[in-house]
Amino acid sequence: MHALLAVVLLVAGMPAAADGLALTPPMGWNSWNKFGCDVSEKLIKDTADALVATGMKDAGYQYLVIDDCWQVRRDAEGRIVPDPDRFPSGMKALADYVHGQGLKFGLYSDAGTGTCQKRPGSKDHEDVDARTYAAWGVDYLKYDWCNAEGQDTRDSYARMSRALRASGRPIVFSICEWGSTKPWLWAPGVGHLWRSTGDIQDCWDCGKDWGGLGVVKIIDLQADLHPFAGPGHWNDPDMLEVGNGGLSAAESRSHFSFWALLAAPLMAGNDLRGMSAETREILTNREVIAVDQDPLGMQGRKVRDDGDREVWMKPLADGAKAVILFNRGAAPASVGVAWEDVSLAPRTKVLVRDLWRKADAGSFTGRYEATVGPHDVVMVRITPQP
Numbered sequence: 001m002h003a004l005l006a007v008v009l010l011v012a013g014m015p016a017a018a019d020g021l022a023l024t025p026p027m028g029w030n031s032w033n034k035f036g037c038d039v040s041e042k043l044i045k046d047t048a049d050a051l052v053a054t055g056m057k058d059a060g061y062q063y064l065v066i067d068d069c070w071q072v073r074r075d076a077e078g079r080i081v082p083d084p085d086r087f088p089s090g091m092k093a094l095a096d097y098v099h100g101q102g103l104k105f106g107l108y109s110d111a112g113t114g115t116c117q118k119r120p121g122s123k124d125h126e127d128v129d130a131r132t133y134a135a136w137g138v139d140y141l142k143y144d145w146c147n148a149e150g151q152d153t154r155d156s157y158a159r160m161s162r163a164l165r166a167s168g169r170p171i172v173f174s175i176c177e178w179g180s181t182k183p184w185l186w187a188p189g190v191g192h193l194w195r196s197t198g199d200i201q202d203c204w205d206c207g208k209d210w211g212g213l214g215v216v217k218i219i220d221l222q223a224d225l226h227p228f229a230g231p232g233h234w235n236d237p238d239m240l241e242v243g244n245g246g247l248s249a250a251e252s253r254s255h256f257s258f259w260a261l262l263a264a265p266l267m268a269g270n271d272l273r274g275m276s277a278e279t280r281e282i283l284t285n286r287e288v289i290a291v292d293q294d295p296l297g298m299q300g301r302k303v304r305d306d307g308d309r310e311v312w313m314k315p316l317a318d319g320a321k322a323v324i325l326f327n328r329g330a331a332p333a334s335v336g337v338a339w340e341d342v343s344l345a346p347r348t349k350v351l352v353r354d355l356w357r358k359a360d361a362g363s364f365t366g367r368y369e370a371t372v373g374p375h376d377v378v379m380v381r382i383t384p385q386p
Contacts, residue, residue, distance in 0.1 A: 019165070021172050022192035023231045024293045025265045026140065028063025028106065029056075030239050033202070033269030037069035037117055040086040041094055048101045050272035057102060059284040060293060061268065063140045063172070064098050065106030068117045078128050080109075080120060095137035106140030106172075107133060111156040112148030121147060122160060130163035130171075138171055143191075145177035153181045154190070161190045174236065174265075178211065179221075184228035184235060193234040193265055197221045200238035202246030204375060215241065215255045216328065222262050222299075229263050229299035236265050243270030243279035250376035253356060254326065256282050257379045260292035261300035261314045261324055287355040288379060291322040300324075303342060309335045309372075313342045320383040322355075327372035335378070336369030348384050355379045 029047060031039050048064055051057045070091075072083045082091050095105040109129060110121040122129045122143070133141060143160055145153070157175050164171045175183055175191035183194035197218050198211035206214040213221075218237045229235045240259065242252045259266060268283055275283075291314060300314030300322065308329035314322040321342045325335035339346050352361040352368050356379055361368070363385065370378040 018189075018232070019170065021170055021232065022234065024295065024297065025234050025263055026063055026172055026174075026193065027061045027266040027289075027293075028065060028104070028140070029061060029268045029272065030065040030067055030106075030142070032067035033200070033239050033241060034244055034271050039066055039069055041089055044094055045097055047272055048098050048103055051103060052101050054272055054275070054280055055284050056268070056272065056280075059286055060289055061266070061283075062102075063104045063106050063267070065108065065140055065142060065267070067108045067142065068110075068115050068144070069119060070107065071109075071115075071119045074120055074125070078125055079132055080122075080125070080129055091136040091138075099137060104139035105137055106142065107136075107138050108142045108144065109160075110144040110146055110148070111153075111160065111177075112144075112146055112151065114147040116144055116146035118147075123148070123151070123156070126159045126163040127166070130160065130167040133164075133171065134167035134169035138169070140172040140174065142174040142176055145180070153177050153183070154186050157183075157187065157190050176236075184225055188228075188233040192232055193236045195238060196225055196235040197237055200241055202241040202244045204247060204251050215247065215251065215258075219258050219262075222258075222264075223302050226262075226299040226301040229297070231295075231297040234263060234265060235299060237262060239265075239267040239269040240283075241269060242282050243268070243275050248375065249278055249282075250373050252279070252282050254375060254377045256285070257288060257324055257356075257377045258312070260288045261312055261322055261379075263292060263294075263297060263299040263314070266292055285355065285358075287353075287358060287381070291316070291355070291379075291381070294322075304337070309333055311335065311337045311341055313337075315343075316381075318383075320381050323368075323380050323382055325370055325372050325378040325380070327374060327376055330374050332371055332373050334369055335372045336367050337382075338367040342382065344382075344384065351383045351385055353381045353383070355381060 098105040173191040175194035187194040201212040203214040296317035304311035310326040312324040
């Protein structure tokens with residue numbers, strides 16, 4: 001499969017990742033958005049079970065990542081120590097359990113002296129931490145940027161990148177410095193993905209004094225970053241809030257659709273153990289996921305802006321286009337895409353497939369138009385016909 005992807009990428013004129021990791025945006029689950037510091041061995045095992053039982057694993061979710069608060073101190077040799085009360089079996093045994101479910105295991109650390117929740121950071125312990133993670137069976141490291149005053153981002157992240165590569169285990173490296181130093185300009189080759197914004201919040205259009213952002217604000221911050229993403233190096237607009245209660249069904253569909261069109265990592269952040277059928281249907285929509293995981297690896301971009309009505313497009317490896325018709329407004333609106341907007345000749349005949357209805361809309365020439373609800377999207381795949 002990787003050889004086929006590499007061929008596609010070379011044809012597209014884009015380099016494949018040298019280490020073969022994250023050739024498509026990583027998919028998985030992270031504990032922070034729902035659980036914060038309330039993490040435990042039981043939660044992670046239950047979530048691993050739920051990833052399988054709900055069909056999430058079969059839909060492509062594979063990385064199960066424990067965020068902050070799993071670590072408590074360092075031992076006499078400088079090795080990081082997991083919380084013995086919350087993780088009594090240790091991280092190696094927990095990683096083995098996750099791997100036994102056919103999933104991959106991830107952890108969190110920080111480039112500074114302490115994590116955001118004041119647990120031990122990895123500054124000056126990069127080598128020992130990387131070796132420890134490799135010995136435990138870690139497959140993914142999220143690396144934050146708290147308590148790093150006076151440090152240089154490029155140097156700090158390069159240190160851990162080198163340590164991970166020297167560990168002997170393939171570990172996806174997720175850079176989390178919130179887009180503060182434009183990592184899309186320097187992080188390719190250092191990490192496999194990098195946060196391109198501040199932290200997401202479980203709301204549509206809001207902002208927090210400390211930098212938290214609602215979904216639509218994050219979408220706007222991605223609009224000009226499409227030239228910097230590709231296989232093995234992805235812009236990361238943060239984890240998914242689908243299923244956490246702050247978004248309507250329409251807003252959740254929009255959130256998930258945009259993350260797919262933006263070739264973003266799809267890291268679920270909800271409680272998988274009791275999610276609603278509606279939430280599960282959104283998170284496991286394979287036709288939308290296929291847009292995110294398309295091997296061409298191009299990030300989508302805005303191609304038309306008519307105020308509250310917008311059109312976004314992502315080219316796909318088979319020559320089709322994924323298109324979002326987006327309505328920012330508070331009332332239903334008609335939103336249309338002309339073929340010129342998506343680099344097709346006006347007389348081209350195309351098949352339009354609605355990815356949320358999971359049904360073909362029919363054959364069209366010149367343009368396609370649909371009524372879109374407030375804060376909602378119509379997401380279609382436009383395939384030119386012979």
